[in-house]
Amino acid sequence: MQLSPLPSEFQAALPVLSALNDHGYEAYFVGGAVRDALLHDRIHDVDIATSAYPAEVKSVFRRTVDTGIQHGTVTVLLDHDQYEVTTFRTESTYQDFRRPDHVTFVRSLKEDLKRRDFTVNALAMDQHGEITDLFAGLSDLQHHILRAVGKPEERFHEDALRMMRAVRFQSQLAFTLDPATEQAIAHHHGLLTKIAVERINMEFVKMMAAKDRRLGLKTFLDTQLFTACPGMDDQGAALATMLADKPQLLLQSGSVWLRVAAALTLPEKAVERFMRAWKTTNTERRQVSQLLPILKKITAHHLTDWDLYTAGADLLTVLVPVAEQMGLTTAALATRYQQLPLHQARDLAISGRTITEWFPQVQGPQIGALLHLATQAVVAGQVPNDAGAIRHFLEQHAEGVSL
Known part of the structure; x- marks a missing residue:
């Protein structure tokens, strides 16, 4: 099969392939x-072997x-x-189910493609657009x-993160998982505990942020992968x-963690520990701690203007998408937010x-x-x-603040 014309991303990289070919080397x-x-999807990083x-x-x-360079990679x-x-x-x-004990450089494209995770990722294309397909990836x-390349058990023993990559690709590509590959994940899901949480986090967020997240999530649950993830082993029904x-x-990453936190049957104080166990960022933890109570108020139809102000810029980018995912009515929230007299602290007429x-005797925390x-x-x-107007209000209503 030949891909023609080559997408612009490949055309820009053709000088690299041409230079290697001109020096007598294969390059794909x-x-x-x-x-x-081949799927006519957006092309991200162009890699060359x-x-x-x-x-x-x-x-x-x-x-x-x-x-x-120890693994053979040079950036040109x-x-x-x-x-x-x-x-x-x-x-x-792979002694630790994560990294090979050592790699051996070879001149054979076939040997290189044999080590890749899934058949659809084991395709190679030369500078003319000719596709090399050794494992029925095109089909x-x-x-x-x-489908895993070769025996799925071997692929997952080589790198257990490939099991998470499988559910992530399901969500991103809307593909059906090959039964043998799914069975191998179900049998070996416990190997995921060997993988650094940061790597699992990355794949999980990508899965949950994809357009067909329910496909990947269902496999994540059906194969028991969730039981090998931090704080999720007893949360199958909640995640479902x-x-x-x-x-x-x-969804963006902050929205993913807010949605997951909303689904879990954890005490509110335990959500922070859960987030830390997943190695989430400070921003993600802040968003969840701030927005989770507001999300619950949306559910209960008890949302105040102060809640909207507190949500701030995260309202439209994090909170509303999650609420809509949950089937909650959010149509009026943006309008209500725009109509607030303030949207951030610096909008206040005083400092x-x-x-x-106004109050020279006020010090420290009293100012705040x-x-x-x-x-x-x-x-x-x-x-x-x-x-x-604010000064008059404070003079009349500041009894609770010691002046």
């Missing part, structure tokens, strides 16, 4: 970029970076672009099937509630300096307390966002 586009081009050894790659190009700098070029290789046994692409979510909106000018009191009053519509 490989992996996800080839798969996505070659029969040239790392030192030979470096001798062909003037500007290179030793990205992962070409004008304003850069491309990872990796030597064909075979891999030894699997045509029939939307995700997300299978009823509406699929139309894509801490204003407070000290008065600003908070004024902000709440303005957001609630008790007082207009005007300095004079």
